[in-house]
Amino acid sequence: MTRNKRLLWSLSVFIFVAALLSGIQANMKQPMLLAERFIAGSGWIEIGLIATYGAFLLYHMLLPAQTAKWRLRSWKVFSLAFFGQLLLGLLLDSRFLMTGRLHFPVPAMILAGPIYRGEMSFMPLLFLSTLVLAGPAWCSQLCYLGALDGWAADRKKPSPTHKHLWLIKNTVLLVVISAALLFRGLNLPPSFGSALVASFGIGGLTVIFFLSAKKGKMVHCIYYCPVGTVVSYLKGINPIRIKIDPACNGCQHCLPACRYEALSPELIRERKVGRTCTHCGDCITTCSRNAIRYKLRGLKSESARAIYLAVSISVHVIFLALARI
Numbered sequence: 366m367t368r369n370k371r372l373l374w375s376l377s378v379f380i381f382v383a384a385l386l387s388g389i390q391a392n393m394k395q396p397m398l399l400a401e402r403f404i405a406g407s408g409w410i411e412i413g414l415i416a417t418y419g420a421f422l423l424y425h426m427l428l429p430a431q432t433a434k435w436r437l438r439s440w441k442v443f444s445l446a447f448f449g450q451l452l453l454g455l456l457l458d459s460r461f462l463m464t465g466r467l468h469f470p471v472p473a474m475i476l477a478g479p480i481y482r483g484e485m486s487f488m489p490l491l492f493l494s495t496l497v498l499a500g501p502a503w504c505s506q507l508c509y510l511g512a513l514d515g516w517a518a519d520r521k522k523p524s525p526t527h528k529h530l531w532l533i534k535n536t537v538l539l540v541v542i543s544a545a546l547l548f549r550g551l552n553l554p555p556s557f558g559s560a561l562v563a564s565f566g567i568g569g570l571t572v573i574f575f576l577s578a579k580k581g582k583m584v585h586c587i588y589y590c591p592v593g594t595v596v597s598y599l600k601g602i603n604p605i606r607i608k609i610d611p612a613c614n615g616c617q618h619c620l621p622a623c624r625y626e627a628l629s630p631e632l633i634r635e636r637k638v639g640r641t642c643t644h645c646g647d648c649i650t651t652c653s654r655n656a657i658r659y660k661l662r663g664l665k666s667e668s669a670r671a672i673y674l675a676v677s678i679s680v681h682v683i684f685l686a687l688a689r690i
């Protein structure tokens with residue numbers, strides 16, 4: 366993609382992010398931006414900085430050779446901001462927290478929380494909206510724990526795909542849903558639920574720091590996290606896809622780039638990516654035949670990729686500006 370086209374795409378992200386955050390800043394009674402919670406009016410400066418950061422990220426990530434590097438860097442920054450806010454909120458000032466009260470930062474709660482409480486809440490709605498807008502980007506750019514998983518997995522070459530991948534994924538999903546239903550059915554007090562969520566979170570961190578680091582792949586996000594499994598099932602509501610086209614000669618050079626178990630010799634033979642693909646794009650530049658591509662009906666793959674990146678980066682930086690524990 367030419368430099369001018371990249372600049373135009375980046376400008377569009379700047380305008381979109383700035384407009385959306387400005388609408389929120391102007392219309393919400395409660396200050397949503399972090400800076401605004403401390404100094405009245407400074408939210409406007411934060412909007413300018415966040416929109417510029419979004420444009421900067423897109424400008425670099427539109428170059429295929431730079432995508433993986435900037436995706437992982439920005440994801441780390443995202444996670445650092447999230448956990449930094451949690452720590453500061455707990456130790457220093459409750460204005461760093463969303464409601465002034467502690468919420469467990471465990472993604473499984475997005476699913477289990479509403480089942481246990483028997484009512485819809487903000488987080489599942491936010492999660493579903495991102496699925497519509499950015500497909501599976503939740504698991505490659507938007508989840509604070511996923512960033513830790515990516516950091517741990519990035520240190521080694523990924524091990525081969527596990528043959529019971531879907532059995533494990535579905536079992537964890539079922540266990541989490543059943544536990545939430547059981548706790549609700551037995552009318553157990555929230556302290557029981559909190560203890561279970563805390564244990565599940567500690568289990569997740571153990572998976573990240575021991576299994577993902579050892580296997581060189583996103584074991585937490587692919588196997589352990591029930592939200593990751595829901596993403597794999599529902600990501601099709603977003604129209605963008607990753608496809609392997611007939612130009613593929615089966616060389617398997619792309620195989621080690623995928624840490625999400627979405628490429629295997631069998632899948633490559635069938636010319637398709639697995640359902641756990643998160644559209645991260647890490648495999649794209651490894652293919653000398655340009656056979657793995659983003660697809661969106663009626664558009665060239667370059668435009669499909671640009672749209673995907675522009676939307677997912679916009680959501681990423683908007684979360685960064687607004688996300689609070």
Ligand code: SF4
Nearest residue numbers: 613614616617619652
């Ligand atoms: S690197 Fe390209 S050509 Fe080789 S197996 Fe992967 S998609 Fe096919």
Ligand code: SF4
Nearest residue numbers: 623642643645646648
């Ligand atoms: S197949 Fe490619 S785009 Fe999909 S998750 Fe694997 S590396 Fe990322």
